[in-house]
Amino acid sequence: MKKQTLLVALALTLALALGVTGCGGSKSGEKKADSAQTSRLDEVKKRGVLVAGVKDATPPFGFVDDNKQLVGFEIDLLKYIADKMGVKLELKPVTSSTRIPMLTQGSVDIVAATMTHKQERESQIDFTITHFMDGQSLLVKKGSSIKSVKDLSGKKVGTAKGSTSEKNVMKANPQAQVLSFEDYPPAFLALKQGKVEAVTTDSSILVGLKNKDENPDAWEIVGGTFTEEPYGMGVPQNDSKFRNFVNNTLIEMWRSGEYAKLYEKWMGPNTKYHIPLTWKMELWP
Numbered sequence: 329m330k331k332q333t334l335l336v337a338l339a340l341t342l343a344l345a346l347g348v349t350g351c352g353g354s355k356s357g358e359k360k361a362d363s364a365q366t367s368r369l370d371e372v373k374k375r376g377v378l379v380a381g382v383k384d385a386t387p388p389f390g391f392v393d394d395n396k397q398l399v400g401f402e403i404d405l406l407k408y409i410a411d412k413m414g415v416k417l418e419l420k421p422v423t424s425s426t427r428i429p430m431l432t433q434g435s436v437d438i439v440a441a442t443m444t445h446k447q448e449r450e451s452q453i454d455f456t457i458t459h460f461m462d463g464q465s466l467l468v469k470k471g472s473s474i475k476s477v478k479d480l481s482g483k484k485v486g487t488a489k490g491s492t493s494e495k496n497v498m499k500a501n502p503q504a505q506v507l508s509f510e511d512y513p514p515a516f517l518a519l520k521q522g523k524v525e526a527v528t529t530d531s532s533i534l535v536g537l538k539n540k541d542e543n544p545d546a547w548e549i550v551g552g553t554f555t556e557e558p559y560g561m562g563v564p565q566n567d568s569k570f571r572n573f574v575n576n577t578l579i580e581m582w583r584s585g586e587y588a589k590l591y592e593k594w595m596g597p598n599t600k601y602h603i604p605l606t607w608k609m610e611l612w613p
């Protein structure tokens with residue numbers, strides 16, 4: 329024991345002497361200090377490409393269109409950000425459960441994937457300011473006896489793995505039988521096949537599932553919203569140069585009307601996915 333303690337003390341003294349402790353001594357892919365280290369922003373500019381994790385089956389945020397192109401509201405926001413950085417945009421599909429690991433492992437620089445800024449997720453990644461505001465709701469077959477989250481007691485409800493929706497519904501109604509799928513379309517398929525009686529996630533995602541369906545009128549979104557889901561973009565931890573760049577770009581988009589223009593394009597009254605804009609971005613003077 330004594331020998332071990334001595335060895336640890338020696339190692340610590342040596343480490344201090346060499347200056348290898350503290351936040352500057354992290355391994356690649358882990359936290360980096362704000363000032364002393366290179367920012368991801370510099371890396372992206374040098375590389376000439378911003379690699380972004382996006383959803384590919386979640387209209388209107390990120391989905392494959394009729395021309396087999398990956399498009400959507402969050403993808404357009406990212407295009408503007410990449411343009412502002414003066415780089416190209418490369419998209420990588422992510423799911424609710426892969427998006428955080430892909431960011432922490434460095435396979436993407438940023439994630440814009442219907443992701444709620446949860447305090448518990450801050451232990452792994454950082455978030456930008458809110459770029460979209462939503463709340464969780466329920467999608468059911470029209471005429472269903474399920475009218476709110478309370479009615480899910482003893483019923484099967486589908487959602488996606490790694491989502492806040494999964495945890496929120498278990499908390500809101502511990503009697504509900506929650507079935508977690510890889511993504512929301514398989515959960516919706518289960519609803520169509522009668523394997524679950526409801527699908528639960530953010531209301532705008534439910535609007536996307538319902539209105540993309542060949543028979544949208546067969547489905548109904550019920551129960552209002554029972555949570556708050558402020559979407560932020562996921563960014564590498566402790567890199568304020570990168571994070572501020574994205575935040576300032578989002579603010580610029582809001583102030584210039586570019587945000588409203590893109591919102592109108594994807595969720596305006598003349599679109600398939602009409603979702604009224606009812607919140608305001610945090611604007612720094």
Ligand code: GLU
Nearest residue numbers: 424442443444491492493
């Ligand atoms: N916004 C929620 C979340 O971040 C649900 C949607 C999703 O799974 O992407 O988990």
